Amino acid sequence: MSSTVDAPGDRVRSGGGVQAPPPLRPRRRGIGWAQRLEIVALSGPAILMFVGFVIFPVVMAAYYGFYRWKGFGRPTDFVGLDNYVTILQDTAFQEALWHNGLIVVLSLVFQGPIAIVLALLLNQKLRGQSLIRVLIFVPYVIAEVIVGTAWALLLQTEGAVNGVLRSVGLGWLAEDWLANPSLAIWTLMLILTWKYIGFAVILFLAGMQNIPEELSEAAAVDGASYWQIQRRITVPLLGPTIRIWAFLSIIGALQLFDLVYIIWGQYVSSTAGTSTMATYMVTEGRNAGNYGYGNAVAVVLFAISMFIALVYQRFVLRRDTEGALTEGG
């Protein structure tokens, strides 16, 4: 990660660190004590908070994961890798992992193309353009709890969706959208697409703003049709934005929890075929009172996310990290 997330062009000058070795190059205006103090005073609180509440818990999860522990007192019942063996052998976890994988792939396959088409649509000069952009972003801003509660009501067997279908004579399409195991994961995908498509569209629109207009104008002069211009110029030049979006989408899909837990609850999600690693973690860990086990699941989830993130950074994001997740180039 350090090779890609590292600040580009970060030339380290001597004398700034706490244990700076003797300067090899002659000092320019050396960083004095006052400045060191400023650095510590300004960045110290943020680093303390971040290490204390983000890094430290993750490290502790690795420690707790080796114990059978109900969460009271200090963990004493060291079980080595037992928790991890149990996790990997548990069919419930394997199913959850499979669902996560499915959601990752389907999110990319569905949301990516739809969002590109929508962004192209909205990139045209339309009356009320800015209002449309706001409205399309609304589902993204609404809390997962509200989205979940609303869709759960809409999609009940006697809910509004089936009601509309029946009233327009499509009653045979009415389904048990949430409980039917062969359907539920698709229902979930539909809701996820609805909730998160606006984010993708806004990102893509912003990416399109950065594409110089001269390019498509020149192509138009040369007789290229609208679709040719989009396919040959706009979409390829949108590449970096698409790759960043895909990264955020993958990470989000791997850690999906809120919507599933709210709509399907802690027990139904596994029978409906929508459980995820995160819902498995909460159900088997905290809700069951097995904190050692829950922490081990967290470590597995962390390791899988980390692995995928690193592979993606290494092979996909590498060429355009500058100006992307790095320092804005």
Next chain:
Amino acid sequence: MATTTRSRGNPIVYVATMMLIGLMLGPVIYIIIGGFRTNSQITTDPAGLPDPWVAANYTDVLSGETFWRQVGNSTIAAVATTIGVVVLGVMASYVLARYRFRGRGAMYALFAAGLMFPATVAITPLYILIRDLGLVNTLPGVILPQIAFGLPTTIIILVPFLRAIPKEIEEAAAIDRCSRLGFFWRMVLPLSVPGLITVGILAFIGSWNSYLLPLFILNDQDTFTLPLGVQAFSSQYSVDTAKVLAFTSLSMIPALVFFSLFERRIVGGLTGAVKG
């Protein structure tokens, strides 16, 4: 705009756009309008319009103590989180953007890595940490981790923003014997207000909508934030669909208002961070 050669009135584009907006807003409108119906109306025709319109669901929720207590809790958590994230974030971002020192790259990488991991992976050990600190069932138990997890996004957005402040201004300030801290206080902060608003709104909405962390930390009804409240309400009154709809639509108002007020800044901030 009238002079553009681009298809200004392509009807297909408008129809498609209208359908899109309908799809995006349909469920939201359903919640709001559904709150004006009675349960029997909803049962007989789940997809109909209110006939007659009933305001009782909304007035019931608004006159109840539960809703306002949860609004209060959510507000406290969101405001405190926002202040914490913005203050700590701008200080650290200033260091990353304007100081050169050994370890700066590592510090940046540390925060950037945090971007990859939302609170989900750390929630179980985080709960234990908060419990050991004695902060379970208190709002600080939610606020402190939210500040920490909000820092990566904030810093990623603010660093390029602060770096963009021209060096000449800093040099001019130095000539006028303004120290770096003085420069930070008198020049950087005022100049970066737009960026601070962006990250502030993101932190506010993030906290307002946050579910997993409060779910773990807050078990006492009195400390519930709105998302927990919505869920508790919808399971408690599961037969009273209309009231659930009213409660739900009222609880999404603040985030929507904030968003529509600052939409430009949010979208601008996001695209600044994820520049294509």
